[in-house]
Amino acid sequence: MSAMTPDLTGRTVIVTGAGSGIGKAVAIQAAVIGANVVVTDIKGQDETAAEIGAAAEAHELDVTDAGAWSRVVEAVVASRGGVYGLVNNAGIASATDSLAVQTEEGWDAMIGVDLKGVWLGMRAVLAPMLAAGEGSIVNVASVAGLIGVSDVLAYSAAKGGVIAMTRQVSIQHAKDQIRVNAVCPGVTQTPILGDISDELLAAISNITPMGRLGQPDDIAGLTSYLLSPASAFLTGQAIAICGGFSVQ
Numbered sequence: 001m002s003a004m005t006p007d008l009t010g011r012t013v014i015v016t017g018a019g020s021g022i023g024k025a026v027a028i029q030a031a032v033i034g035a036n037v038v039v040t041d042i043k044g045q046d047e048t049a050a051e052i053g054a055a056a057e058a059h060e061l062d063v064t065d066a067g068a069w070s071r072v073v074e075a076v077v078a079s080r081g082g083v084y085g086l087v088n089n090a091g092i093a094s095a096t097d098s099l100a101v102q103t104e105e106g107w108d109a110m111i112g113v114d115l116k117g118v119w120l121g122m123r124a125v126l127a128p129m130l131a132a133g134e135g136s137i138v139n140v141a142s143v144a145g146l147i148g149v150s151d152v153l154a155y156s157a158a159k160g161g162v163i164a165m166t167r168q169v170s171i172q173h174a175k176d177q178i179r180v181n182a183v184c185p186g187v188t189q190t191p192i193l194g195d196i197s198d199e200l201l202a203a204i205s206n207i208t209p210m211g212r213l214g215q216p217d218d219i220a221g222l223t224s225y226l227l228s229p230a231s232a233f234l235t236g237q238a239i240a241i242c243g244g245f246s247v248q
C-alpha cells in the first residue's frame, strides 16, 4: 500500500452523529481502513458500534454539551491513548427554516447543534492532538454553506459558519500538524430529509448534473481520505460533494 492510499490503521477517530446516515457510513468506512472508531450520538450509537465490532466503542454524546465532550474525550484518551481524528458530523435540519417562518427557538437550536457543536468538538480534541503532534478534523458542512439554497436560513448560517471556522482553525494550527477540512454534501439520502416528498427529491436529482442524489458512502469516501495521512498537505478546504450541483 502506498502512503497515498487512505489508511487509518491504529488511529483513533471520534465520529459524532454516527447513529444514522452519513455519520454511520463514515464510522463504518473508517473502521474498514483500520481506525479505532469512537461512535457517538444521542441515539443509535450502540447499534452502529455493534455493527462495526471490536474496532468500535460507543458513547452517548450530545454535541451541544461541553461537559459531555470533556467526559468522552477523557475516556477515549484513557482507553485508546489519544485522539487522532474527529468528524464533526452531527446535525439537524428543519422544514420551517425560511426568513418568513423561522422562530428564535428554532434558530437557537439549529445554531446550537450545527455551529456551536462543531466549535465544542474542535475545542475538546485540541489538547490531545497537540500532545500527539498531529491530528485531522473533518467538519460536515453543506453546499448550503457555499451557495444560496431555498428554505434553509439558520442551517445555511450554521454551515457557512462551520466553513469559516474550518479555515480559521486550519491556519491557527497548521504548524501543529493539525489539519482541518470541511466536506459540503449536496442532498444526500438519509433520514434528515424527513418528509421531503419523492416528487421534490426527483426534481433535485433532475437538476443535479450527475442525475442522482448523494449516498452516505459517497460522503464517507471523501471523509476517510481527508482524515487519513493520504491528504497530508490538504488543509483549510471546504470541498463540495454534490454531483456537480454547486458548480452550475
Ligand SMILES: NC(=O)c1ccc[n+]([C@@H]2O[C@H](COP(=O)([O-])OP(=O)(O)OC[C@H]3O[C@@H](n4cnc5c(N)ncnc54)[C@H](O)[C@@H]3O)[C@@H](O)[C@H]2O)c1
Pocket: 016, 017, 018, 019, 020, 021, 022, 023, 040, 041, 042, 043, 044, 061, 062, 063, 064, 089, 090, 091, 092, 093, 113, 140, 141, 142, 143, 184, 185, 186, 187, 188, 189, 190, 191, 192, 193
Ligand atoms: N443528508 C443531506 O442531504 C445532507 C446534506 C448536507 C449536509 N448534511 C449534513 O450531514 C450531517 C449528517 O446528517 P445526515 O444526513 O446523516 O442526517 P441523519 O439525521 O441521518 O443523522 C444526523 C445524526 O445527528 C444526530 N444528532 C442530532 N442532534 C445531535 C446532538 N445534539 N448531538 C449529537 N448528535 C446529534 C442524530 O441523532 C443523527 O443520528 C449533518 O451535519 C447534516 O447537516 C446532510
